[in-house]
Amino acid sequence: MKKGFLQKRGEYLKTYKGFSVKLPLVVVYARPNGLDKYRFGCTAPRTVGNAVLRNRVKRWGREIYRHYDVPEGIPLDLHVFVGSKRVKYKEVKFNEFRSQVHEGLERIFRRFSKSSR
Numbered sequence: 001m002k003k004g005f006l007q008k009r010g011e012y013l014k015t016y017k018g019f020s021v022k023l024p025l026v027v028v029y030a031r032p033n034g035l036d037k038y039r040f041g042c043t044a045p046r047t048v049g050n051a052v053l054r055n056r057v058k059r060w061g062r063e064i065y066r067h068y069d070v071p072e073g074i075p076l077d078l079h080v081f082v083g084s085k086r087v088k089y090k091e092v093k094f095n096e097f098r099s100q101v102h103e104g105l106e107r108i109f110r111r112f113s114k115s116s117r
Contacts, residue, residue, distance in 0.1 A: 001072055003065070006041030006079065015041075015079035021107045025087055025097060028104030029079040030112065038075055040065045044082040048089050057082045060094055064101045074112050078105070 006012055018031025033039060042061030044054040061080045080101055082089070 001070055001075065002037035003070065004035075004037045004039045005062075006039050006077060011039070011077060012041055012043060012079055015077050018077075019108060019111055021104045021111075023100045023104050025082065025084065025089075025092065025100040026104055027081040027083075028101070028108055029081065030076045030108040032074050032112075033077045035075050038070050038078060040078045040080075042080045042082065047083050047085050053089055057089060057092075057097065060097055061101060064098050068102070068105060071109055071113070073109075076108070076112065078108070080104070 006015070015029040015031050018029060020030075021028045040062070042058045042065075044057050046054070048054050048057060061082070065078070065080075
């Protein structure tokens, strides 16, 4: 299935009305989009840190999604929100971040595979 990216603010806001999975580093939101492709977006507010750090975690999120094999099924809008005030993202390693995002995506896809039956 094709992959794309969320681009407009309204597309990100619509994902908040779908399902969510909360993890220590990220919150993954998902909502069916009615298109023929998955779309992905990653946001990081100022609470994460300075611009360099925010851009780093967003770049990590896009890279993780690029290598992730999305299952066939209901096309979704996926939104990874990075922004816990309790976490020092400067100390977070890529592998730790990747495992959290993968876990969140797996939970979302399990939930949607159950609801589509």
